[in-house]
Amino acid sequence: xxxxxxxALLRLLSHYTESEIDQRTRPLRDRNLIPHGPxxxxxxxxxxxxxxxxxxxxxxxxxxxxxKTAVRSAKLRLAPHRAIxxxxxxxxxxxxxxxxxxxxxxxKRRFEALVDGSAAWVSYDQSGALATALFLEAxxxxxxxxxxxxxxxxxxxLCNHRFVLGExxxxxxxxxxxxxxxxxxxxxxxxxxxxxxxxxxxxxxxxST
Numbered sequence: 504x505x506x507x508x509x510x511a512l513l514r515l516l517s518h519y520t521e522s523e524i525d526q527r528t529r530p531l532r533d534r535n536l537i538p539h540g541p542x543x544x545x546x547x548x549x550x551x552x553x554x555x556x557x558x559x560x561x562x563x564x565x566x567x568x569x570x571k572t573a574v575r576s577a578k579l580r581l582a583p584h585r586a587i588x589x590x591x592x593x594x595x596x597x598x599x600x601x602x603x604x605x606x607x608x609x610x611k612r613r614f615e616a617l618v619d620g621s622a623a624w625v626s627y628d629q630s631g632a633l634a635t636a637l638f639l640e641a642x643x644x645x646x647x648x649x650x651x652x653x654x655x656x657x658x659x660x661l662c663n664h665r666f667v668l669g670e671x672x673x674x675x676x677x678x679x680x681x682x683x684x685x686x687x688x689x690x691x692x693x694x695x696x697x698x699x700x701x702x703x704x705x706x707x708x709x710x711s712t
Contacts, residue, residue: 504683505546506537509557512679516672517561527560530570554680555599562666564618575620579638582653587636588629595623595638602627602673603680612674615667626670 504512510524519527532539536556538547549557556573563572577596581589589598599614602625612633616623623638637654647653668676 526566527569551603552600554603562616572620582637
């Protein structure tokens, strides 16, 4: 799937216009974080970690903040919990990239994030049951006095505006990406955030909870 095809799909799944999605993803193109070049048959295809970055540009409330918020949210780390079977120290970008990969189709139930990029939740199938993993900034996890209570305390305190991609939309997005993608050698080691630079704030679609 090309970047333009993914942007067209996101227009169908969100309230954003073509021009706003273009504005949101432009920082990724300007910094060469996603492939760009000719359009049409010769347009470069996205890898799963590219698609995950494009999705994260939808998180902020304002399009002008999209690039910074995508950077911030991409670096969020998995909050530890004994009921979550994802590897510790996992970054959000890695989990979303694996969700877009055909290798892990079960990670596709629901995605939501605070519009400032400071926290995110990914719901997925785990041993036949629904599990929801929490992602926070590393400093917030480190500062927690009782890490076992992070999930409960975060859910109660972060009732701010959120970007939400529900079960049907998330599955449609991932399914369509895998149906049309011509993957070009993505490996587990490629879904890192080295090129993202400094963190900040950024935005996209919102929902009140």
